[in-house]
Amino acid sequence: MTKSKETGWNFDNSYARLPKLFFTSMNPDPVQSPRLIIFNKEVAESLGLNVEALQSEEGVKVFAGNRIPEGTMPLAQAYAGHQFGHFNMLGDGRAVLLGEQISPEDLKVDIQLKGAGRTPYSRGGDGRAALGPMLREYIISEAMHALHIPTTRSLAVVTTGESIIRETELPGAILTRVAASHLRVGTFQYAAKWGGVEELRVLADYALARHYPDVEVDGNKYLSLLEEVIKCQAGLIAKWQLVGFIHGVMNTDNMTISGETIDYGPCAFMDVYDPATVFSSIDVQGRYAYGNQPVIAGWNLARFAETLLPLLHDNIEEAVKLAQDKISGFNQLYESNWLAGMRAKLGIFNEETEDESLMNDLLNMMKKYQADYTNTFRACTFDKLEDTVLFGTEEFTEWYDRWISRLDRQEQSKADSQQLMRNNNPAIIPRNHRVEEALTAAVEQSDFRVMERLLDVLSNPYAYSSEQDEYTTLPESTTPYQTFCGT
Structure with missing residues (x-):
């Protein structure tokens, strides 16, 4: 002791x-x-x-x-x-x-x-x-x-x-x-498979007391638990997508009830924008690719809902209906979070029906021209369009005019929009080659200074400081990047 x-x-x-x-x-x-x-x-x-x-x-x-x-x-x-x-x-x-x-x-x-x-x-x-x-x-x-x-x-x-x-x-x-805790969707799956209803109830009550003590229960606290976890995960996955983060192994045992990201194994941040990007060496089918993460999150939450069925209603058909009604709302919650985040990345304060097409057209161009995800938004933030490979293309010129017209239709000034973009577009991310550089120095040379400096510049990704500039550059090699689970 x-x-x-x-x-x-x-x-x-x-x-x-x-x-x-x-x-x-x-x-x-x-x-x-x-x-x-x-x-x-x-x-x-x-x-x-x-x-x-x-x-x-x-x-x-x-x-x-x-x-x-x-x-x-x-x-x-x-x-x-x-x-x-x-x-x-x-x-x-x-x-x-x-x-x-x-x-x-x-x-x-x-x-x-x-x-x-x-x-x-x-x-x-x-x-x-x-x-x-x-x-x-x-x-x-x-x-x-x-x-x-x-x-x-x-x-x-x-x-x-x-x-x-x-x-x-x-x-x-x-x-x-x-x-916040290590309660996972997989914890509930374990209880549902190898425990009884009472063990499942104890676990659900524990999760509510620990993570959602102030939730307003509308007659069915276990349905409220399901709803809160869905909300948290919809917000979390949207945040992943908005910064280009790829978890790599979105198994149900790697989805928390608290809504925290957990288990950083084969994870990485996307450089060139491509929804099919996969970093995990074991994900040969692309199940957990960047573009699939929202879909997989919904699938995982459906598995969570299945575990709660005995607590939702004594009648199994009614329990299934209650669960399905909640799960069906995940996509809309995710889309709402993602759209709000993407508007902020583009300096947009209000909502218009054409916003989604504006966003998707930009992403499609980024994929077509193999543009870097983070640096493209960085270039837009400071109006340094020459810093992106999209610059000079007919599609981007047309898109840029649409974007400026969109910004002109809101009350906020250009300075307000730029500040909103600065607050939502990180200057830097943990670039894969920089992470590998730090790990190689640490593991092979017992030199931890490279990692310490990397951690320092990553500690305030929205600072846009001069010290961060060298960490925004892309790797020279175009070799596909892979990470491993390390187990």
Whole structure:
């Protein structure tokens, strides 16, 4: 045990009070010689943690799983999920939930060690994680947070002093993840498959109390739960699309009930605009391509709705009808969020019926001419059209005139529109070649300065500072980019 008073840990263990069906109590596996690689002071301070103490030898032992903070009841969570459309029994195969930290503002968040060793759900895996994928999650999750996209956060990454075998021998690492919770659609699928109605009801009540305590219940609180999750996910997926983020593995076990982005495995940001873009090495059919993400989100939510049927109504036909009515509204909610976001990216304050065609015509041109997604909107923001490959084409000239006419039909000034665009078009994203540059330096050379500088410029993507300019350039290579899950 490590003394919580010294470090600021203030744990609750509400998940451990759920029925035993949902978890296995267990401690992380200790590691040889943990070393702190990166520590998120901002997150630590927001959680009421002692920054200095957590960077000490004793503090690092907590991040490695070698010391258990007082007040915790560590466990591995059980869940299921549709992986590329196929249903499987899953669970935390390499993660241990220490408990829930209660912040000074009474915010409750999960503290999970990812890469903490084998669990009953490891399915033949070694339960460990490699340094590269853990640093990738740290970089991308922090970039997503800076882009104002709901996400889990990364508190720390430590190396273990041990090697793991994947395609080759790699340095082992553990990521400390902070999340609103780790409740997933897959958690409900597990309850529906291997539990009874009462276990399902307990889980649903827990989700409501933890994430939607203030929701107005109109006679059926479980229908309200479904509605709230649909709303959150419609907003989340729209935010992904608006910045060109591709999750890579949108399995149902990777969709949270809280509406946070979780599990940054084969993820990346799109450079050249193409709805068919896929980054995951295992997604050979393009199921989780950029353009499919809204469709898959709706499919996942339908699976969530199926788990709630016994709680929605005693009559199964009536339960199905209630669920279908809610699920059918997802597309409209998503489209509304996406349209509002795209209007902001184009400096448009009000609504007109022709707006959607204006947006789609621009996207179609970007695909045709292989224009960079982020930099095209950046060029429009500052009226530097010569910076985009669309410049000089007849289609773009015609589109530009339509766009300017559209802006002239609103009350706000050109300066107002430009400020709206600056607030919604990031100057930079975690470019894939820059992320790889940082990971290569860290893993192969133990040089973490490249990553630290990248994290610094990504921390304020709307600053449009001179320090960010070099990070806006495209890679020289046109080789298709692939990422891997790292399991």
